[in-house]
Amino acid sequence: GIENTLVVCRSNKSANIYNQQIRARLLYRDEELTGGDQIMVVKNNYFWLPENESAAFIANGDMARIVRVRNIEERFGFRFCEVNLEFLDFPEAGIITCKVMLDTLTAETPSLPYEDSNKLFEALNVDYEHLSNKKERFNAIKEDPYYNALQIKFAYAVTCHKSQGGQWDAVFVDQGYLTDDMIDLDFLRWLYTGVTRAKKELFLVNFAPNLFTSPAEDQY
Numbered sequence: 001g002i003e004n005t006l007v008v009c010r011s012n013k014s015a016n017i018y019n020q021q022i023r024a025r026l027l028y029r030d031e032e033l034t035g036g037d038q039i040m041v042v043k044n045n046y047f048w049l050p051e052n053e054s055a056a057f058i059a060n061g062d063m064a065r066i067v068r069v070r071n072i073e074e075r076f077g078f079r080f081c082e083v084n085l086e087f088l089d090f091p092e093a094g095i096i097t098c099k100v101m102l103d104t105l106t107a108e109t110p111s112l113p114y115e116d117s118n119k120l121f122e123a124l125n126v127d128y129e130h131l132s133n134k135k136e137r138f139n140a141i142k143e144d145p146y147y148n149a150l151q152i153k154f155a156y157a158v159t160c161h162k163s164q165g166g167q168w169d170a171v172f173v174d175q176g177y178l179t180d181d182m183i184d185l186d187f188l189r190w191l192y193t194g195v196t197r198a199k200k201e202l203f204l205v206n207f208a209p210n211l212f213t214s215p216a217e218d219q220y
Contacts, residue, residue: 007157018157047148
């Protein structure tokens with residue numbers, strides 16, 4: 001099934017394209033985010049888990065399934081919504097309600113860029129300007145649900161770095177753009193990590209034929 005299949009990419013841009021096409025052409029989803037979508041958390045979050053949960057926080061790389069989406073809104077220059085979701089890594093937590101940031105779904109960065117995080121903080125700082133005490137205002141921002149919105153990406157296709165630590169029954173590894181001078185130790189480490197994510201089936205996508213031939217074979 002889709003939850004046991006993963007596409008491994010070399011860039012967030014490539015993963016975004018795969019995710020958009022998988023959702024549109026295979027899952028027939030045209031909503032920005034909807035129930036049934038599989039997502040990955042892309043930044044540690046200490047805000048949304050109930051205090052009685054065995055897990056101390058929601059970790060970067062945790063996978064979850066969206067149950068329900070509502071209240072899509074734009075605030076402070078960013079887009080948010082409220083979701084019910086269940087984590088695939090610790091289903092015993094049950095269904096959790098939290099606010100998520102929609103902007104990170106298609107960002108070509110691993111998570112919200114530093115300058116955007118600062119932009120959100122400064123916007124909230126203005127929103128809490130009625131608190132004259134700086135420490136009190138800072139603490140209010142740190143407890144604000146928008147500031148703590150879960151940063152997520154779709155998890156049908158991810159970068160190799162994000163796939164580390166997990167395994168799937170079927171894995172598609174997309175070589176991406178690669179020139180001969182880019183075939184070095186770092187690429188081989190990337191390739192090793194990608195292919196070892198597969199438990200049963202491995203598919204190599206867009207790989208150059210010369211990666212599978214020796215120099216002697218290339219002469220014939």
